[in-house]
Amino acid sequence: MSDLPSLSVNGQSQQLNEDEASELAKELKQQLRNGEVPAADGESIERMVAGLGDPRGLMRLTFAESLGVVGKAAVPSLCRALAEHESVTVRRAAAKTLTLIEDPRALPVLQKALLQDPDPVVQGSAVGAMAAVGEEAIDGMLEILINPSSTAMQLGLASWGLAFVGARAPEALRKAATSEHAEIRCAAIAALGDQIQALGDDAARELVENALTDAETDVRAEAATLLGKLHSPDWAVPRLEPLLSDPQGQVRKNAALSLMKLQAEGSIANLSQQLEREQQADVKAVLQLAINQLDQDG
Structure with missing residues (x-):
């Protein structure tokens, strides 16, 4: 992301009291109904960003929608709010609003929020905004x-x-x-x-x-799990059965569970053979579960 243009997040935040927020929201709603783009000058944008801290959810939604319509001009103020505002409500709303705008310039600030903001909702909203880009x-x-x-x-x-x-x-x-x-x-x-x-x-x-033959256990285990989700038993089952004898128990467990999900009744014999030689108690339990379930399905 180093080739993205720099984006300053320095500046002062405005504050709105309840009456000011209500009046501004009323004006913005009317503009949106009329298909008008709200004013995109710095002061107007800062007032809308300030409205993201309103305790009333519908008010925050109006300000977020309005900033979304303003688009890229609102990104610096939203990034500043996400990076610096003391109100977690504002930071959450700023991240969610950036999702509407999909501006790559916000990526460094969003990534920082994901890594450093203490609020899990802010982290989740930040990665959502990143994904939207x-x-x-x-x-x-x-x-x-x-x-x-x-x-x-x-x-x-x-x-x-x-x-x-x-x-x-x-x-x-x-x-x-x-x-x-x-x-x-x-x-x-x-x-x-x-x-x-x-x-x-x-x-x-x-x-x-x-x-499925990756040197790392976690990669093989993840691939085994994925095969159980693809609803392609003709392709998946012959590739899962060899994993029942993988050196790592987690891979063996994931392979057994995927065979169970795929309703691979034809794999019961292989599962049973592995159960007879299996040494790990947790893997044994999964193998037995798969066998029992497939017996019922059959």
């Missing part, structure tokens, strides 16, 4: 996935964002699936389902097949 947001999400300081929630949000963007940027997602970083490969593989299911993407399908 599209392909240009992918690098930032990948950075989060390989950042050792990222929390489990931040990793999950970045993975979700990557999956969302992937449907709009399939080539970038396929590239991520071959990254040197296992965390990125894992998230990309998990996100390839839509491309395979909805688009019939053969290149994505091949990447999933390759992931």
Whole structure:
């Protein structure tokens, strides 16, 4: 994201009392009904941003919709509010409003909010706004996935964002699936389902097949899970059964669960054989569950 134009977030925020907010919201509603674009000068934008802190939800919605119509001219003020405002209500609303505008200039501020804002709703709204931008947001999400300081929630949000963007940027997602970083490969593989299911993407399908023999356990486990979600048993079952004897228990468990989801009654014999030689109690329990369920389905 270093090639994006810099975006200053310095400045002073305005404040609106309840009466001022009500009057401004009334004016903005009328303009929106008339198909007019609200004034996009700095002072007008700052007043609308101030309205994002109103305790009344419908008022905040009016200000957010109006800023969305103003569009790119509102981005610097929204970024400042997201980065600096002491009110969590304003920060949440600013991130959600940036989702409406889809301006790549906001990506550095959104990524910072995802990593540093203490509020989980702000973090979630920030990654939603990043995902709305599209392909240009992918690098930032990948950075989060390989950042050792990222929390489990931040990793999950970045993975979700990557999956969302992937449907709009399939080539970038396929590239991520071959990254040197296992965390990125894992998230990309998990996100390839839509491309395979909805688009019939053969290149994505091949990447999933390759992931089944990846050197990293987490990547193989994620690929095994994905196969159970694709509703393609003829393709998936022959690739899942060998994973029942994978060296890592998590992969064996995921393979068994996917076979169960695919209603692969023909795999009961292989599951039973693995159950007889399985040493890990947790894997045994999953194998038995899969066998029992498939017996019922049969």
